[in-house]
Amino acid sequence: MYDVIIAGAGPAGSAAAQACAKAGLSTLVIEEHGTIGYPIQCAGLLSLTAFGECGVSKRSILNTVTGAKVTTSMGSNLVFDAGKPKAYVVDRGMLDFEMAQAAADTGAEFHTKTSVCGISKTTLRTRGIHGRKEYSFRILIAADGPRSTVARLLGMQRAKLYLAGIQADVPFTMDENLAGIYPDAAPDFFGYAIPLGKNRARIGLCSGQNAKERFAAFSRQFADKKIHLVTGTVPLGVMPRTYGHRTLFTGDAGGFAKPISGGGVYTGIRSARHAAAVAVSCCEQDRFDDTALSSYETLWKDDIGGLLESGYRFFRLRRRLFPEDIDRLIRALNDPEIINLILQYGDMDRPSKLLKQLMLNPAVIGVLGSLVRPKFFSLFRERSSGNPAVR
Numbered sequence: 527m528y529d530v531i532i533a534g535a536g537p538a539g540s541a542a543a544q545a546c547a548k549a550g551l552s553t554l555v556i557e558e559h560g561t562i563g564y565p566i567q568c569a570g571l572l573s574l575t576a577f578g579e580c581g582v583s584k585r586s587i588l589n590t591v592t593g594a595k596v597t598t599s600m601g602s603n604l605v606f607d608a609g610k611p612k613a614y615v616v617d618r619g620m621l622d623f624e625m626a627q628a629a630a631d632t633g634a635e636f637h638t639k640t641s642v643c644g645i646s647k648t649t650l651r652t653r654g655i656h657g658r659k660e661y662s663f664r665i666l667i668a669a670d671g672p673r674s675t676v677a678r679l680l681g682m683q684r685a686k687l688y689l690a691g692i693q694a695d696v697p698f699t700m701d702e703n704l705a706g707i708y709p710d711a712a713p714d715f716f717g718y719a720i721p722l723g724k725n726r727a728r729i730g731l732c733s734g735q736n737a738k739e740r741f742a743a744f745s746r747q748f749a750d751k752k753i754h755l756v757t758g759t760v761p762l763g764v765m766p767r768t769y770g771h772r773t774l775f776t777g778d779a780g781g782f783a784k785p786i787s788g789g790g791v792y793t794g795i796r797s798a799r800h801a802a803a804v805a806v807s808c809c810e811q812d813r814f815d816d817t818a819l820s821s822y823e824t825l826w827k828d829d830i831g832g833l834l835e836s837g838y839r840f841f842r843l844r845r846r847l848f849p850e851d852i853d854r855l856i857r858a859l860n861d862p863e864i865i866n867l868i869l870q871y872g873d874m875d876r877p878s879k880l881l882k883q884l885m886l887n888p889a890v891i892g893v894l895g896s897l898v899r900p901k902f903f904s905l906f907r908e909r910s911s912g913n914p915a916v917r
């Protein structure tokens with residue numbers, strides 16, 4: 527019998543495994559792929575803070591960016607460059623592998639090329655390279671990504687909305703210091719071009735509708751030679767209950783990706799650390815009922831609940847804006863005073879600090895008021911009636 531079994535060896539699974547093993551729990555990680563970190567389903571853009579959360583060496587860093595250039599389909603631009611490192615572009619395969627290695631070095635056991643295929647009470651069934659197996663656990667941590675098999679097997683309600691993400695590495699020359707953001711490349715999300723170094727970029731787009739066709743249209747402006755093509759899923763909105771049946775749901779399995787950007791490494795790892803702390807406390811008290819597990823929700827809500835909630839609200843507002851609205855907004859933001867605010871308060875992982883500052887700026891209030899007054903007020907009506915992202 528293992529104290530804890532973790533399904534999935536992405537950043538959330540390995541972070542949870544390392545923390546559980548470090549606390550002395552017997553820890554088993556089940557990963558369906560033979561090589562941890564592959565296939566890569568990520569643009570690899572991580573803030574310095576998010577990268578720090580991974581606790582890995584700098585080997586996976588491909589490039590460092592100092593700011594961003596926002597370009598609308600109508601041709602308006604907004605550039606903000608801090609002139610100092612703001613984010614890293616990483617090789618997610620290497621990063622995930624290093625995180626798993628760190629967990630294994632701490633004492634966690636890994637079974638790769640093995641998938642979770644059944645759960646009953648305290649028994650996990652797997653199939654894979656060693657055939658069909660059964661393992662007993664005291665507590666289970668689901669870190670098996672956006673299509674979580676564990677959530678499906680346990681009949682948990684999932685995130686309501688899923689976006690499809692498509693990206694490719696292409697030969698393309700762009701400013702190596704600036705991430706490119708294309709805010710209206712899709713009606714409900716955005717496109718990006720991330721410099722990977724000299725003459726190479728990672729271009730991509732996420733959308734809830736027709737992502738393939740939109741990506742084909744978006745990618746035409748870059749290059750037709752696609753070296754590496756990736757598709758993936760981004761869940762939006764945390765699942766209504768992130769615990770139950772002796773199980774804690776973390777990372778994309780729990781719907782923890784940030785609704786404002788789709789980035790899920792930072793929030794996934796934060797959720798996984800809270801899950802590990804609760805797993806340790808449950809094992810110490812030998813209590814695995816829902817009351818004992820529920821402290822997980824208190825922990826993650828105190829830490830990242832606010833940012834997920836405001837991100838979801840922003841996402842809902844963004845969905846109602848048309849390309850001409852976005853273009854006007856970008857033109858309004860292109861003001862030295864506002865760019866200074868962006869540079870001072872901008873934080874990829876905690877954008878609410880900047881949003882609050884922007885909402886106090888008369889120029890921004892003016893544009894938002896004229897553009898989206900009805901949309902904006904309906905958003906606040908939603909706020910008082912509760913938010914499906916974080917109840």
Ligand SMILES: Cc1cc2nc3c(=O)[nH]c(=O)nc-3n(C[C@H](O)[C@H](O)[C@H](O)COP(=O)(O)OP(=O)(O)OC[C@H]3O[C@@H](n4cnc5c(N)ncnc54)[C@H](O)[C@@H]3O)c2cc1C
Pocket residue numbers: 533534535536537538539556557558559563567568569570571572640641642643669670671672674675676691692693730756757758759760776777778779783788789790791792794
């Ligand atoms: C196109 C795209 C671009 C993105 N870009 C960024 C970005 O730039 N920055 C950022 O922060 N985030 C980005 N994300 C989101 C980010 O990739 C995820 O939020 C992050 O990987 C979540 O980590 P995780 O550990 O929860 O899940 P995952 O990384 O998905 O790991 C889940 C693991 O579980 C395994 N698994 C699944 N099912 C089973 C099973 N039944 N049995 C055993 N193992 C199983 C999988 O093989 C996988 O290894 C992007 C996502 C997409 C789709």
